[in-house]
Amino acid sequence: MTGNSVARQPVAPEPVTVTVARVVRPEEHEAFEQWAADVQELVGRFPGSLGSSLLRPGPASDEYHLVYRFSDDASLAVWERSSERRAALEQVSRLVEQERTARAVGLETFFAVPARPGPAWRSWALTVAVVLVLTTTFQLLAMPFVGSWPWPSRLLLSALYVVTVLRLLMPRLSRWLGSWLQGSRRR
Known part of the structure; x- marks a missing residue:
């Protein structure tokens, strides 16, 4: 030795x-x-x-x-x-x-706390991108039908749509993009 x-x-x-x-x-x-x-x-x-x-x-x-x-x-x-x-x-x-x-x-x-998440900007960027796609989709598909509604009703419908789809979509996207979201840490 x-x-x-x-x-x-x-x-x-x-x-x-x-x-x-x-x-x-x-x-x-x-x-x-x-x-x-x-x-x-x-x-x-x-x-x-x-x-x-x-x-x-x-x-x-x-x-x-x-x-x-x-x-x-x-x-x-x-x-x-x-x-x-x-x-x-x-x-x-x-x-x-x-x-x-x-x-x-x-x-x-x-007893352990979940693994430390990756850089916060990545979660922020993913969320902004998904919300942008969802609000754009809402504007293109729903507004022709609800455009004459009072703005509080349109806003409520838009919020319900975005939050509901985010709730369903984000866990799947987070799993799919998990390695990117966590960054390239080497252990």
């Missing part, structure tokens, strides 16, 4: 947490909850499982979150590649309208 060498200790595997958000069809809540209970029992039988939980939707929502943890990536991979998981996913597909998955490593992920 030279003077510049540092002895490296083996790194202990860190727990992995996976959260799957599913928007469940309103008429399928009961069936989904039974499915989730069965899956939680199944996950618990896999080596390295540290437990799971189901977070139910709040009022006026159909989005459930199934959270499960494994002791390490290797244990999680065994679950993710299993025929039992594939069969469970086939069963649930008819109950849900939408699904997204998030994965975090390490115990600190339960």
Whole structure:
């Protein structure tokens, strides 16, 4: 060992947490909850499982979150590649309208603040560009029909349109442009 060498200790595997958000069809809540209970029992039988939980939707929502943890990536991979998981996913597909998955490593992920966002000007530029496109679209498509309305009514309709479409569009655009929005930080 030279003077510049540092002895490296083996790194202990860190727990992995996976959260799957599913928007469940309103008429399928009961069936989904039974499915989730069965899956939680199944996950618990896999080596390295540290437990799971189901977070139910709040009022006026159909989005459930199934959270499960494994002791390490290797244990999680065994679950993710299993025929039992594939069969469970086939069963649930008819109950849900939408699904997204998030994965975090390490115990600190339960307490950590979200990753620092990128330069604020990028979010500002994206928002300005989207609002410009939406207001232009409103002017071109809606104004021929509502141009004779009193200006407060036109303004209200325009605001409702822009805010509603922003609410639907911005999360998708933020995911799609995520690396640009966060900047080119190297870790």
